[in-house]
Amino acid sequence: MPVGGTSPLELKAISGVRIGTASAGISQTHRDDLTLFELAEQTRVAAVFTNNKFCAAPVTLAKKHLSLTTPRYLLINSGNANAGLGDAGIQAAQLCCNELAKAVGFKETQVLPFSTGVIGEPLPVEKLVGGLQTAVDTLSEKNWSKAAQAIMTTDTCEKGCSRSINLEGVEVTVTGIAKGSGMIKPDMATMLSYIATDMPISKALLEQMLKEAVDLSFNRITVDGDTSTNDAVVLMATAMADVAPLDATADPRYSLILSAIQEVCYFLAEAIVRDGEGATKLIKIQVEQAQSQHDAKEVAYTVAHSPLVKTAFFASDPNWGRILAAIGRADIERLDVENVSIYLADTCIVKNGQRYAGYTEEQGQQAMNQEEILVRICLAQGDYSATVLTCDLSYDYVKINAEYRS
Amino acid sequence: MPVGGTSPLELKAISGVRIGTASAGISQTHRDDLTLFELAEQTRVAAVFTNNKFCAAPVTLAKKHLSLTTPRYLLINSGNANAGLGDAGIQAAQLCCNELAKAVGFKETQVLPFSTGVIGEPLPVEKLVGGLQTAVDTLSEKNWSKAAQAIMTTDTCEKGCSRSINLEGVEVTVTGIAKGSGMIKPDMATMLSYIATDMPISKALLEQMLKEAVDLSFNRITVDGDTSTNDAVVLMATAMADVAPLDATADPRYSLILSAIQEVCYFLAEAIVRDGEGATKLIKIQVEQAQSQHDAKEVAYTVAHSPLVKTAFFASDPNWGRILAAIGRADIERLDVENVSIYLADTCIVKNGQRYAGYTEEQGQQAMNQEEILVRICLAQGDYSATVLTCDLSYDYVKINAEYRS
Known part of the structure; x- marks a missing residue:
């Protein structure tokens, strides 16, 4: 039980983001351990990753793919970190991206892979690939809570949050989920977080907003001082809201939308500490x-x-x-x-x-x-x-x- | 129980060092909590203290006294750290030094005070002073083991060690005791250690030897990363052994005696980790x-x-x-x-x-x-x-x- 107790998540869908989950048998418990995000075509994506020099294979690959093209899918497994495995780990992550790309008809570089779980055990690629079709088949805008559950490891509760603001009569929404309880410290930890908004935001601005939001939230929490090999925070803007694009900090809407993103990040970061391993305070x-x-x-x-x-x-x-x-x-x-x-x-x-x-x-x-x-x-x-x-x-x-x- | 179990201490007396102990009621348990070292006149003393900026009152006072004159007494209490108390703490430590000085007929600057225990509670000066006479009355060269017990706080066993070397037919001895289990980290911790030798060593050389020995022993142990307000290691050379004084590193006996001091320091440092709070390994x-x-x-x-x-x-x-x-x-x-x-x-x-x-x-x-x-x-x-x-x-x-x- 996290400090302060739990209440059911009420997460608003983000137009342009569909989520599917599957129980692929990677985690030792019988529950969903595979999560797939599908992003609408015009979605812009920004991400920050762990500073740990032993970063996991999916981190290396996700960074590379993100630098090459605009992602259309995020593929996340819990139960295995695919870390500390050298080239074999990279190949395993690549294979998963390839198989998903084939299934959905995109290039493998348009898939960002993420893993969280035990370090040093080979990623069970066959199991993961075996779960892909179910994840694709269940894609829906309504699955944020399911995703919040599927990315958990030692977490005792799912973590998610939505904020909406009204921009000249149009409701714009930010929804985010996160996982993480131990190994939490500045520069992030065994921590994954996915935040999306339907606001149209340029990629450069999105990156700046993510950095600002993370610095005062995920980078200001600590459970045990350890930092993980797999941490990542991803911010996605689908541009589906019917408002003019945001591409300058001088735009008066900038601080409004940044505040909403910061609130979501801070809520999620605090939720991680509340769920700190063994935390009572x-x-x-x-x-x-x-x-x-x-x-x-x-x-x-x-x-x-x-x-x-x-x-x-x-x-x-x-x-x-x-x-x-x-x-x-x-x-x-x-x-x-x-x-x-x-x-x-x-x-x-x-x-x-x-x-x-x-x-x-x-x-x-x-x-x-x-x-x-x-x-x-x-x-x-x-x-x-x-x-x-x-x-x-x-x-x-x-x-x-x-x-x-x- | 420390890792590796315990065996009774066999500590050799050091000619020129007499030790007395008393149960002054400072500690909450009914046991000796006051220790007095009396040093022969020609004894040289070197000491290193905590780097914690909130150093305790006795640390401030011991540093000052050591800079003014050559100490003849060390006065150590367990059960109360006399730390975090501002001027009142300094006055309390001073009063104890004064009372001891009166009782033994020396100047208060010739007394070095040390405390270990709870931070922030006023030092019970009356109780401490009430125990002084017993400590003086019990002074004996044979009390090293009793002192090793009297300086303990959360320690589960006393820690001590002796090494002897033969210098041209004369046996020269190094004996040391230490306390400490939690809060152990580089730059020392709630850790006190007193090491004496009958070798005649110049003060400058003694300081150098202490630094070298501490750097590779007490400064290389860690239990929980915390550093205390009260740490101190004291090295005393009574010059009672019938050998020529040591005053240069070029002297071939230098490395022999340094090795013995290092062995004692390393043994004590390892004993502290073995007795780390809750340690099983x-x-x-x-x-x-x-x-x-x-x-x-x-x-x-x-x-x-x-x-x-x-x-x-x-x-x-x-x-x-x-x-x-x-x-x-x-x-x-x-x-x-x-x-x-x-x-x-x-x-x-x-x-x-x-x-x-x-x-x-x-x-x-x-x-x-x-x-x-x-x-x-x-x-x-x-x-x-x-x-x-x-x-x-x-x-x-x-x-x-x-x-x-x-």
């Missing part, structure tokens, strides 16, 4: 008044990655000494220890680098008992701030990751 | 053929800190994909993915950046079932290597850190 680390953007992020991540801080949150223990110690070891140029203040929600626990005189353990306990906690760290050294989302470290994190694969 | 990450020392260390630490890698070791799961993914996200300039090989002990699991053809899960399983595991990562990019010691991440890590304080 959602923790927002907000660093304020830092000397630089780097310092603000560095302090926020050092606190967010500290296993001692994370276990204290799991135990609802207002052990602010652990937060203090994490701030103190952050790799920043200068820290004015005597300026640092720390708040748990509205409760001041550290003022001017030491325990706040008015602080009581009861206040701290009350703040820690909440399911969603804001940790505000004020450095009083400058004007920069950064916010990072994370979760606590529980028995179940160890359990899930010790048992995954078995 | 000792893991040695050895990175070879890196382009630079920085790269070798960075890769080793990225793997050693990965919660996914650490839980896989706990589960005895040969999930080499997690090791690969950790290497891939290490912050190094260049990684030739196709050159990387990974070995678990003698079992090759990854060759040239991909799963080794001759590797079987059975081999991996067998390697993972061991209590002590060597992970060898060969980058084939240069001549630098680095070794880091760590342990696995278990249910008990979470349990211990969720319950500490309560």
Whole structure:
């Protein structure tokens, strides 16, 4: 169960995007593990991928295909990452693209492949190919929720979100889905996300909007500090909405549509942290008044990655000494220890680098008992701030990751 | 129980070092929590301290006293870190030094204070001072093991080690003790260590030897990546052995005595990891053929800190994909993915950046079932290597850190 519970997804269809799913037997459980996106002809596609140097075969291939032509299909499997397999992995991904291309009558370079699951096991190509026809046969604009389920691995719930805005009487929609729970950290993680809008947007602008949205959402979450070999976020614009094309940031509609995309990305990123492996609490680390953007992020991540801080949150223990110690070891140029203040929600626990005189353990306990906690760290050294989302470290994190694969 | 079990400490006395202990009631358990070292007059003392910017009051004071004069006493309490308390913490530490100085007839600057335990709770000065007389009354050369126990916090066993060498018919001895289990990472952690030798060594040389020994021992271990506010390692040379003073690295005895000190430091550092909070396995990450020392260390630490890698070791799961993914996200300039090989002990699991053809899960399983595991990562990019010691991440890590304080 994710922090904050679940509610059924109400995802709006995006004209120009059809989705099919199939149970190909790649995942060890009997459920859909194959997802196919079909994109209308004029769709523009932007994507960002993992920075991990051991990127998976499908990442290499998807990047290549995206640089060659405009994609018409996204082919996603869960249950196997097709990573760490060298040339054999590339060939396997290529074969899947080829088979799909044959089935739908397009070129294999118009297919972007994605995989998520166990690293280092050969991709069961035959099984995957065996599921393609079902995925094609089930293509429908209504399958966003099914896709949100089919891309899951250790996720405990599907993640999706829609936002609509009204542009001069025309409703324009953004719908996105995502998967990911462990291995989440900046520069993305075992995380896949697919976001589409019917707004007509030029490719250059689409790429810029994706970067802006990802930087403040998927790149600001962390569960365990690990980064995956397979991460990808794809933003698609089908141009099916009956409005004039968007191709300049000066267009007043730019910020409206960017906001909608950002909201969807932020919602999905937060949903991933809420579903963090074993998470019982959602923790927002907000660093304020830092000397630089780097310092603000560095302090926020050092606190967010500290296993001692994370276990204290799991135990609802207002052990602010652990937060203090994490701030103190952050790799920043200068820290004015005597300026640092720390708040748990509205409760001041550290003022001017030491325990706040008015602080009581009861206040701290009350703040820690909440399911969603804001940790505000004020450095009083400058004007920069950064916010990072994370979760606590529980028995179940160890359990899930010790048992995954078995 | 530490990895590898325990055996009773056989610690040799060091002429010129007397140790007393007392149960002052600072720790929540009824056991010795106060330790006093008394050093003979001609003793030289070198020390290294935490780099955490929120260093504890006793660290600030010990550094100051050490810069002013030659210490005659070390005063160590467990159960309270006296950290995060601002001026009040400094005053508390000063008061303790003053009271001891009065009791033994020396100046307060000749006392080095040390604390370890909970951060942010006021040091119970009265209790500590109340225990001083007992500590003084029990001073004896034979109390090394008692001291090893009295400095413990979440440690499950005391840690100590002696090495003797024969210099032209005279036996020279090095004895050291240490405490620490969680919060262990480079630049030290909630870690205290006291090492003494009867060898006459100049202060300048002693400082150099301590630095060399610490760099390859205490600075190469990691349990959870956190660094404490209170860490310190102290090296003392009493000059009581009847040999000529050592004051130059060119002296052929230099490398002999340095080796003995290094062995003691390495043994203690390894003992800390073996006793890592919740540890069930000792893991040695050895990175070879890196382009630079920085790269070798960075890769080793990225793997050693990965919660996914650490839980896989706990589960005895040969999930080499997690090791690969950790290497891939290490912050190094260049990684030739196709050159990387990974070995678990003698079992090759990854060759040239991909799963080794001759590797079987059975081999991996067998390697993972061991209590002590060597992970060898060969980058084939240069001549630098680095070794880091760590342990696995278990249910008990979470349990211990969720319950500490309560």
